[in-house]
Amino acid sequence: MRSMILGITGSGKTTLARDIAATAKMKKRRVVVFDPFLHSEGNTWSCDFITADLDRFCAVVFNPKNQGLVVMIDEAGTALDRDADYNRLATLSRHSKHDVYFIAQQPTMLLPVIRCNCDQAFIFRVGGTFPKLLAAELAAPEIERAATLEKYHYLWWRDFSKISEHKIILSTRACRKN
Numbered sequence: 194m195r196s197m198i199l200g201i202t203g204s205g206k207t208t209l210a211r212d213i214a215a216t217a218k219m220k221k222r223r224v225v226v227f228d229p230f231l232h233s234e235g236n237t238w239s240c241d242f243i244t245a246d247l248d249r250f251c252a253v254v255f256n257p258k259n260q261g262l263v264v265m266i267d268e269a270g271t272a273l274d275r276d277a278d279y280n281r282l283a284t285l286s287r288h289s290k291h292d293v294y295f296i297a298q299q300p301t302m303l304l305p306v307i308r309c310n311c312d313q314a315f316i317f318r319v320g321g322t323f324p325k326l327l328a329a330e331l332a333a334p335e336i337e338r339a340a341t342l343e344k345y346h347y348l349w350w351r352d353f354s355k356i357s358e359h360k361i362i363l364s365t366r367a368c369r370k371n
């Protein structure tokens with residue numbers, strides 16, 4: 194499965210991603226994280242491997258011996274600037290059975306090949322034309338509500354499923370709003 198976590202700065206993307214990683218670890222999944230801010234913030238992820246070095250990261254996720262990883266790519270829009278790796282990451286989980294999470298502030302920071310390969314999205318507040326863009330691309334008009342979401346609230350979209358609104362509850366699993 195490939196997922197996007199999108200939203201303006203401070204909306205809660207990394208917090209949600211860390212929560213998903215912690216839950217995956219509890220389920221005995223192996224979690225690998227690419228976090229370009231690792232050196233300034235320290236490791237606050239539950240994971241088996243974390244790096245700010247794209248080469249080291251790619252060596253792990255593209256190693257055929259590693260199957261079924263949970264792969265977190267924070268700041269995916271600005272961090273992944275090498276087209277070949279970027280495109281390979283988009284289709285990665287089809288071959289390796291990885292679950293890949295692309296985290297970015299704006300949908301257009303992710304290449305269209307990434308966006309159209311995602312079958313799950315966690316959408317916090319996004320501005321400008323992005324709610325309309327996402328609603329059109331994911332064929333889900335309700336996503337236009339992303340323009341007015343409260344802080345720490347997100348819309349959860351999955352292929353052909355109903356969209357639901359959730360709020361991050363700190364120190365616990367992300368919980369439903371109602």
Ligand SMILES: Nc1ncnc2c1ncn2[C@@H]1O[C@H](COP(=O)(O)OP(=O)(O)OP(=O)(O)O)[C@@H](O)[C@H]1O
Nearest residue numbers: 201202203204205206207208209298345361362363
């Ligand atoms: N439900 C919540 N209640 C209170 N604080 C929260 C909640 N969710 C997240 N936060 C806090 O909000 C801050 C911003 O969250 P986070 O770093 O996840 O945002 P982000 O979307 O990743 O931002 P950026 O795009 O700048 O990386 C963090 O300090 C986090 O602890």
Ligand SMILES: [Mg+2]
Nearest residue numbers: 206207208267
């Ligand atoms: Mg963040």
